[in-house]
Amino acid sequence: MLPTQTSDMALSRGLLDVLIRAGLIAVLAISCFRIFYPFLNLIVWSMILAITLYPLLVKLRGGVLKKDGHAATLIVLVAFAIILVPTWLMGNAIADSLERTMDIAKSGTFQIPPPAESVAAWPLVGQRLYDFWLQAATDLTGLVLKYAPQLKEVGVALLGTVTSLGAGLLVFFVALIVAGIFMAYGEEGSRSAVQIASRLSGPENGPKIAELCTATIRAVAQGVVGIAFIQMLLVGVAFVVIGVPAAGLLSLAVLLLGIMQLPATLITIPVIAFVIATKGVGVATIIFSVYVFVAGLADNVLKPLLLGRGVDVPMPVVLIGALGGMVTGGVIGLFVGPVVLAVGYQLFWRWVEDGPKAEAPGEQKKP
Template identity: 65%
Template structure:
């Protein structure tokens, strides 16, 4: 009986030691996560940028005589210069739109025409729309008193969205700077990633998982975000050259549609209709129409070149990742969401497909 009780005591002591160690490790992990959590999105964005731009970094590094730091700094500077163009256009467009609205209001030239009698005969919304339109044309002051409380909430909501976009852009700049540091030490980072995945999944699957994650991040970042950014530049240049009001906002809307995998023609077609309605069928409007249609459909050519590089990511995964990332993490989540969800999708299906291959060799060794 004594050896049994002694062994039970030793077993309980070993179990208690294991539980204490596991508890301490869990407490340390939770504490570290709480400290790192505010920087999680920023570091994810920086890692995605570093992995996406690292092939370009390798080319520049060889051209600069193996100077990794100089190549990373050059990529960061050029990227910032490219980003300043759409940001400048957006800020200029918003400023011009506000100034035009203030000029119209102060000059007293703002006039709403009376509604036609046929508006009241429209089904469902006709009578209410007619009354609202008539009051706006005859007594805009009382109408503003009714609408102003609702406009206040909408304005605050819109201001919050614009603030989120500004914060997201600043976060992107910070992530780009961190990505430059990561690229400068890219070889060490690549070895560390392989070591981590090898420690988790073994020496055979570890390098494969690291390579799969890298390929997925590059494919989605280039084939989704990159294509959307290229299309935004093409469409935005056409809007600016044609003098479209709010060209910067329309270009930003095109970028969001492109990331969410929605047709960019949703923005281009109304703009084309506006141009024909205001300027008529001239040579300039026809050229503008052809240019915008080509720019809006250019993703059909760019996607096979940038997205189809050995990684098949379904469009619903990208759409859900973009929408879910935007809801949970704001503007920056619109970029991070598709990449993270695509990586999870690829890892899941690799695990599903690799299971039968792992079982068969074990059964053969048993027989």
């Protein structure tokens, strides 16, 4: 056998071995991903919560609590109390309101006050709103029967929304417990993250990328909670001033919707309709309606101002990542999007800066 044929056969066997190994590795990776996929959202949420809450654990560890496990347990218990108590109060308030509504509907004493004549003079929608309101005040049963199919669709949609919110809340509680476990081993997890980032992008970029990911997640989380809190204050003050029933619980609902990245208009628009229906149309109710509607949209203005603080990338990068991630991946995408875009931005500019340096104008190479 010629030496050339021997080397060709050895090369073929080596290539075959590489292909077999690559195939087995691909099968193993796909199998691991399929097994892990049902828990992907839970783990991502747990990592986001752990990274966000870990600075609080460090402060507690430097005080009374000496062990990370004890501090993590305390944080998880307090978080459960902060979320469960308002949720339970709000659920009871909603249940009581529904029960009173059913009693009023059965007794037949519920009446909608007729609209003022000035409503018909409103531009564009005045006459239609006046006719609809007048029919609701004079023949509510006929109006309900007329729009029964649409009301059924709205009811089904609301039921689906409540169900999804309940499932999301349950996943959040489980993720909070898992985040407590992550925080208890926070130092080991930080070292592992740096090792993985260094293995993927090199020992020089690894620590910086790990730090960038951590800072981005914390900045987005703090921005989301801060924006939701400011929006709750803006809306809550108006609810209290105008005398809306259960103003505190409704304000708390605005806070929870803001944290879950749901529009506050789910609360503000029904409240505006309730105030106009009960108090009539006047200067106070018009000012209240305009103010509350604008306050319910305040997060669209506050996000560009608060998101991305403390991150070593331009604020528009974080904002675009948050908005794009939320559109493509929901609430989790709100955190994943900025991280991916920020890391990509940093790696791109490192690649640009590591390229050949352009000569300054007028500079010539020495012979």
